[in-house]
Amino acid sequence: MMQNNALQFKRQVTIKLADVKLQGALSRLQSRFVEGRSAVISEIADLPQTRDAAAGIRNRVLNDLEHWLLHFEREATARGTVVHWAETGEDVNRIVTEIAAQHGVKTAAKSKSMVSEECGLNDALERAGVTVMETDLGEYILQLAKEAPSHIVAPVVHKNKEEVADLFAEKHGLPRKTGIAELCREAREILRPAFLNADMGISGANFLIAETGSALIVTNEGNGRLVTTLPRVHVAITGIEKVVPTLEDVSTLLRLLPRSATGQSITNYVSMLTGKKSVTDPDGPEHFHIILLDNGRSSLLGGEMQDMLRCIRCGACMNHCPVYQNIGGHAYGWVYPGPMGSILTPLLSGLENSPDLPNASTLCGACAVVCPVKIPLPDLLRKLREKQMERGMKSRQETLLLKTWAWFALHPKLYAFATKVGVKFMAILGGKEKLLHNLPGASGWTNGRDFPAPTGKTFRELYRKEHNK
Amino acid sequence: MSARDNILNKIRKAQTPNSNAAEVIAQHLAQHPRGPRPNIPDDLVAHFKARALKLSSDVLETDDSKNVPQLLADYLREKSLPMSGVCWPELADLPWLAAGLEIHSHPPLPHLNPDGTTSHSTKPASGQVAGYLPKGEEANISLREFNDTDAVGVTSAFCAIAETGTLMMLGGADTPATTSLLPETHVAIVDPKRIVATMEDAWELMRKEFSQPPRAVNFISGPSRTADIEQTVTLGAHGPYRVLLILAPL
Numbered sequence: 001m002m003q004n005n006a007l008q009f010k011r012q013v014t015i016k017l018a019d020v021k022l023q024g025a026l027s028r029l030q031s032r033f034v035e036g037r038s039a040v041i042s043e044i045a046d047l048p049q050t051r052d053a054a055a056g057i058r059n060r061v062l063n064d065l066e067h068w069l070l071h072f073e074r075e076a077t078a079r080g081t082v083v084h085w086a087e088t089g090e091d092v093n094r095i096v097t098e099i100a101a102q103h104g105v106k107t108a109a110k111s112k113s114m115v116s117e118e119c120g121l122n123d124a125l126e127r128a129g130v131t132v133m134e135t136d137l138g139e140y141i142l143q144l145a146k147e148a149p150s151h152i153v154a155p156v157v158h159k160n161k162e163e164v165a166d167l168f169a170e171k172h173g174l175p176r177k178t179g180i181a182e183l184c185r186e187a188r189e190i191l192r193p194a195f196l197n198a199d200m201g202i203s204g205a206n207f208l209i210a211e212t213g214s215a216l217i218v219t220n221e222g223n224g225r226l227v228t229t230l231p232r233v234h235v236a237i238t239g240i241e242k243v244v245p246t247l248e249d250v251s252t253l254l255r256l257l258p259r260s261a262t263g264q265s266i267t268n269y270v271s272m273l274t275g276k277k278s279v280t281d282p283d284g285p286e287h288f289h290i291i292l293l294d295n296g297r298s299s300l301l302g303g304e305m306q307d308m309l310r311c312i313r314c315g316a317c318m319n320h321c322p323v324y325q326n327i328g329g330h331a332y333g334w335v336y337p338g339p340m341g342s343i344l345t346p347l348l349s350g351l352e353n354s355p356d357l358p359n360a361s362t363l364c365g366a367c368a369v370v371c372p373v374k375i376p377l378p379d380l381l382r383k384l385r386e387k388q389m390e391r392g393m394k395s396r397q398e399t400l401l402l403k404t405w406a407w408f409a410l411h412p413k414l415y416a417f418a419t420k421v422g423v424k425f426m427a428i429l430g431g432k433e434k435l436l437h438n439l440p441g442a443s444g445w446t447n448g449r450d451f452p453a454p455t456g457k458t459f460r461e462l463y464r465k466e467h468n469k
Numbered sequence: 470m471s472a473r474d475n476i477l478n479k480i481r482k483a484q485t486p487n488s489n490a491a492e493v494i495a496q497h498l499a500q501h502p503r504g505p506r507p508n509i510p511d512d513l514v515a516h517f518k519a520r521a522l523k524l525s526s527d528v529l530e531t532d533d534s535k536n537v538p539q540l541l542a543d544y545l546r547e548k549s550l551p552m553s554g555v556c557w558p559e560l561a562d563l564p565w566l567a568a569g570l571e572i573h574s575h576p577p578l579p580h581l582n583p584d585g586t587t588s589h590s591t592k593p594a595s596g597q598v599a600g601y602l603p604k605g606e607e608a609n610i611s612l613r614e615f616n617d618t619d620a621v622g623v624t625s626a627f628c629a630i631a632e633t634g635t636l637m638m639l640g641g642a643d644t645p646a647t648t649s650l651l652p653e654t655h656v657a658i659v660d661p662k663r664i665v666a667t668m669e670d671a672w673e674l675m676r677k678e679f680s681q682p683p684r685a686v687n688f689i690s691g692p693s694r695t696a697d698i699e700q701t702v703t704l705g706a707h708g709p710y711r712v713l714l715i716l717a718p719l
Contacts, residue, residue, distance in 0.1 A: 025699075028699060028700050029700060032696070032700040033700070043507065044507060045507055045508065046505045046507075049505045050504065050505045053504040053505055054504075057504070060497070063484070063487075064484075064487055064490045064493070064494065065480050065484070066477055066480045066481055066484070066490075067487075067490045067491065067494055068494065069477070069480075070477075071494060071498075079681075085471070085472040085473040085476050086472060087472045087475055087476060091472060135707065136697070137695045137697040137698070137706060138695075138697035141697070141698075154696070154697060154700060155697070156697055156698070157700070159698075160699060161698050161699050164698055180698045180699060180701050180703055181703050181705075183698060184695055184698070184703045184705070184706060185705070188705070188706065188707055191707065192707075195707070210494075210498070211498055211501065212681070212682050214682065214686075220693065220694050220695060220696075220706065221693055221694070221695045221706030221707045221708070222650060222693035222706055222707040222708025222709075223706070223707040225646065225650050225687065225708065226650065226707055226708075228685075229646050229647060229650065229685065230647075240476065240480075245494075245497055245498065245501075246497070246498060246501040247501065247669075247672040248501045248502060248503045248504065248669050248672065249501075249504070251503075251504070251667070251668040251669050251672065252504035252505070254668065255507075262696065265520075265524075265633050266524075266633040266635060266688070266690045267690070268524075268689070268690050268691055268692070268693055268694055268708075269687060269688065269689060269690075269693070269708070270687070270688035271685065271686070271687050271688075272682065272685070272686040272687075273684065273685055274681075274682050274683070274684055274685075274686075275684055276684070277684060278684060280641070280642040281640065281641070281642065281683075281684055282575075282576050282642060282643075282645040282647075283640070283645050283646055283647050283685075284640065284646070284684050284685060292476075294476045294479070298476060298479040298480050298483060299479070299483070301479075301480060301483035301484055302483035302484045302485075303483070
């Protein structure tokens with residue numbers, strides 16, 4: 001399992017906010033992906049109906065997950081696919097390692113899979129003596145730099161081209177390139193032989209189609225097609241929640257996924273893979289394995305968090321999140337950042353290990369507005385906060401503060417008096433600037449910005465004044 | 470207990486069992502209802518062309534497929550690209566040589582032997598041009614040599630989708646996926662009669678003509694691209710750098 005470092009969240013935030021290079025990279029993401037989405041989402045004339053339909057398709061499966069999974073398994077098996085079930089990330093690692101051993105696999109070429117990041121698959125395979133080559137350009141850069149992805153769609157968004165140029169020059173031992181197109185070509189030329197030499201291809205699956213027993217992947221670079229076509233063994237790893245009933249249903253979801261993710265009306269490649277190579281097929285893998293990972297997903301079913309399982313991993317919620325836009329993905333500490341990560345990480349990797357994540361949101365609601373499958377992300381974040389309160393997981397300071405506030409709120413006269421005095425005091429402290437540079441107990445706020453001082457009157461006083469005019 | 474049993478048990482416990490689930494599922498699969506779809510203009514060919522151009526494909530047209538080789542030759546010459554490559558067997562009869570192109574069939578066409586049996590020709594004399602390389606030989610091929618053989622792949626398409634300017638390719642014995650994937654230039658001959666409005670229409674056509682989907686169905690929408698470095702779109706990632714669509718009746 002990939003280590004959850006979400007306990008470091010607050011410390012990381014301070015570092016990330018001060019990282020000038022990261023801030024530049026994040027502003028680029030905002031303009032490309034946010035504006036990109038807005039330009040193409042309008043091509044869908046009946047967007048509300050399409051989002052309703054997409055959410056309905058996901059709910060249809062989630063409400064009857066057992067039967068849909070079994071149907072998928074039956075159809076996939078009938079076409080010669082071997083379907084594996086994995087309860088944990090460690091199980092995935094064990095299954096893939098066994099498949100590798102069974103087929104004498106020495107090298108594997110991998111296209112981007114966030115589920116494999118959950119498992120820490122690359123390390124497990126390397127330990128078993130299998131050389132793994134990430135082939136998505138972003139993931140390849142991260143593998144060279146020994147870093148984790150910071151975005152589920154654009155994993156290397158935190159790096160600029162100068163950093164990539166330095167990295168390539170160092171690792172490839174070739175003259176340093178400066179243009180983005182040159183860097184891409186260099187990676188292509190380095191990776192081509194890796195595709196051709198690989199014994200095993202590893203991919204994720206954006207959707208599993210129950211009707212046909214297929215895995216469907218959306219890619220732009222073509223590496224997804226290469227790793228599922230050239231090596232003699234193909235292993236696709238995905239979550240149990242990824243089943244979609246029919247080809248028509250997947251067509252509806254495909255209208256929303258690329259538009260929401262990268263602002264494309266369709267990704268360059270949509271590949272639907274069904275079964276292993278037949279006798280007459282000139283290409284394709286001789287062995288096709290699909291691994292279905294639970295890793296805590298089933299515990300979300302039937303409860304108030306089930307809506308989260310609709311997620312199709314487009315990344316729109318993080319692209320539009322004012323918190324993600326300022327701190328990037330690494331601060332979130334695990335595989336999934338942004339609003340969807342702030343919900344999934346505590347649910348899959350322990351609320352006690354990620355206490356700050358449900359609170360890493362202003363609840364502005366932008367994520368819920370752009371979510372293609374209508375996940376009520378702010379509501380789910382609020383529910384996680386409630387859980388923290390119920391389980392006594394809030395800090396003593398925060399609990400005391402809330403209890404004090406609750407006591408005053410139940411004593412309106414005292415509340416009025418206390419706020420009147422407090423507001424006057426703060427107004428004096430604010431001085432001519434009407435700003436507070438320091439606020440005892442709220443340095444987390446005032447370290448990054450000034451706190452606007454009250455004007456000297458409480459809401460109630462102002463209200464009374466307005467009312468008595 | 471296997472992992473499968475454990476997972477299914479957890480799911481069962483979490484959800485109230487639906488007594489007629491099997492029926493509901495069978496019905497949904499049998500009806501496979503369509504969701505909301507955008508309105509596509511009546512002129513599918515014009516819409517397809519417009520969308521394909523938007524996704525950085527190049528588009529040419531002719532009313533006779535015999536003209537395809539000449540159109541392709543002119544296109545390659547103008548861009549100073551290599552004049553050789555591979556094509557799917559069904560396109561091997563087009564007058565490639567007359568247009569100055571060296572295009573080999575991949576997989577190779579069967580030969581009629583003097584004794585009446587058929588056999589497949591060996592690799593084209595010019596070397597392994599853009600076809601996939603047999604195991605064992607790969608390790609000996611250096612980067613430079615490989616790129617030299619990376620030329621042009623000519624295919625047709627099962628059908629094309631006007632909504633997004635997309636090709637639908639079905640893998641099969643004579644339609645290898647590698648032809649549209651490994652070469653730096655992918656040329657697809659698209660029969661205008663095979664342009665449908667939406668992806669749903671494309672699936673319907675597949676259901677009509679095939680009893681089950683082939684191993685690989687690939688939807689292709691322009692040259693391969695990446696925006697991983699600084700979110701700057703760069704054409705030609707791991708797949709073709711350019712896609713030329715030639716609209717011609719087949």
